Amino acid sequence: MAELLLWQWSTAVQISSAALVAIFFVAFRRSTGRREVVWWMCAWLANGLALLVTWMFWFWQPQGLLVPTLQAAYTLCKSAFVAAMVVGAWVFARNRVERPLTLALVLPPLLLTFLGGWWVQSIPQLGMLQASVIALALSSGALICWTAPGRGLLWLGIGFLLRALLAAAEFAAYAWSATAEPGSLPSYVGIFLASHSSFDTGAEWVIALGAVLAVSHRNHAELDASHAELHQAHEALKRVAERDPLTGIYNRRMLPQLIERVRQHGARLLFFDLDDFKAINDSLGHDIGDACLRRFAQALQSNFGEATGVVRYAGDEFVVLLPDTLSSDVASRLDHLRDDLAANDVGVPGIGFSVGDTPIEPGDSPERALLRADKLMYLDKAERRRVPRSATVSPIRPPRVEPPKAG
Ligand SMILES: Nc1nc2c(ncn2[C@@H]2O[C@H](COP(=O)(O)OP(=O)(O)OP(=O)(O)O)[C@@H](O)[C@H]2O)c(=O)[nH]1
Known part of the structure; x- marks a missing residue:
């Protein structure tokens, strides 16, 4: 009598728990919107259905043909539960559905357990059939979880193994009770x-927890990946918005921001324009013209490396913003720059330039500072025009073309 009460109590616990988990999974599927969860949702609905059949056994006390019918329905639902749990883990681990293979794996065992449920003659036989299906299915489920890449399915695998071990113990207990002499079965x-x-019920909650953790792990991984992608896209966009594609230095759009950054502590603005650049383009071609622009930008960066900004303003015009702390030796830096650029480099002719140098006054607008530096640059250019170019810069000559090597 006490055993019957215990049996009814623990079955009631499992029924209410399975119903709650089934409701939870329906809500979980709706809230996450993940397709992979559908298998687990169906699994718990099947589990709930199996336990409903148990209720019918209690209250209905079926007779005749109804007994094998309900037995077969019970084994079918219970096997559908473990099959859907395992297939869900498999689909989740591989991140795709291989439908024909899934059906080939699931349908024959379901059919067999249905027929087995119809055929068994006693509760111990029914228990052995069901326990063996659960133990086999869930231990292979645990293997699937633990061999999946990453550790997202670890807890689901633990839940599967716990439930499989319990099923194995149940199988042994049913087998013992089926074969024991009447009265010789130990009470435990x-x-x-x-x-x-x-x-x-306890093991099934671990399974439910494992499924939730798997989904949350995957959501995290996907969020991390999309965050990294967004970060990369943001960096690429930032580069396009801030940098000049030919030389890699800041473009004109950044100038107001850079001026704003340096001017609180006082700074100078140097406006550069290449001399006779059009002639380089016209005589040597635009590729060499481009190489000259790159060479000039690099020379500015290495000569004014500590500067807050080296900017390509337009075509062959460049701006350097130099904090006051570094501007004491502007003249010697400019001389050094001229020396650097005067000689031919590999395939690139010597480059001359004019420059306007002006302090950025407190309260100066960027436009006013630029205008002043531009005017000073033109004065410098006019001055330099009076000096023959060949006196300061190597004559423009086409780059030397190496003869092809024999062999
Ligand atoms: N190769 C190349 N040429 C460019 C680029 N952007 C502008 N230019 C050329 O740069 C030249 C600028 O010429 P200007 O500044 O008008 O004249 P300049 O020959 O330098 O003469 P001065 O400034 O008076 O010394 C034009 O021929 C433009 O076509 C570019 O990205 N690449």
Whole structure:
């Protein structure tokens, strides 16, 4: 009598727990919107259905043909539960659905357990059939989880293994009770059989927890990946917005921001324009013209390396913003720059330039400072025009073309 009460109590625990988990999974599927969760949602609905059949056994006390019908329905639902749990883990681990293979794996065992449920003659036989299906299916489920890449399915695998071990113990207990002489079955076996549903409930909660953790792990991984992608896209966009594609230095759009940055502590603005650049383009071609622009930008960067900004303003015009702390030796830096650029470089002719140098006054607008520096640059250019170019810069000559090597 006490055993019957225990059996009814633990089965009631499992029924209410399975119903709650089934409701939870329906809500979980809706809130996450993940397709992979559909298998687990169906699994818990099937589990709920299996336990509903148990209720019918209690209240209905079926007779005749209804007995094998309900037995077969129970084994079918219970096997559908473990099959859907395992297939869900498999689909989740591989991140895709291989439908024909899934059906080939699931349908034959379902059919067999349905027929087996129809055929068995006693509760111990029914228990052995069901326990063996659960133990086999869930231990292979645990293997699937633990061999999946990453550790996202670790807890689901633990839940599967716990439930599989319980099923193996239930199989042994049912086998013992089926073969034991009347009255010789140890009482703890009877108590275990009466209460195993409560243990099953605990293991099933671990399975449910494992499924939730798997989804949350995957959501995190996907969020991280999309965050990294966004960060890369943001960096690329920032580069396009801030940098000049030919030389890699800041473009004109950044100038107001850079001026704003340096002017609080006082700074100078140097406006550069290449001399006779059009002639380089016209005589040597635009590729060499481009190489000259790159060479000039590099020379500015290496000569004014500490400067807050080296900017390509337009065509062959460049701006350097130099904090006051570094501007004491502007003249010697400019001389050094001229020396650097005067000689031919590999395939690139010597480059001359004019420059306007002006302090950025407090309260100066960027436009006013630029205008002043531009005017000073033109004065410098006019001055330099009076000096023959060949006196300061190597004559423009086409780059030397190496003869092809023999062989
Ligand atoms: N190769 C190349 N040429 C460019 C680029 N942007 C502008 N230019 C050329 O740069 C030249 C600028 O010429 P200007 O500044 O008008 O004249 P300049 O020959 O330098 O003469 P001065 O400034 O008076 O010394 C034009 O021929 C433009 O076509 C570019 O990205 N690449």
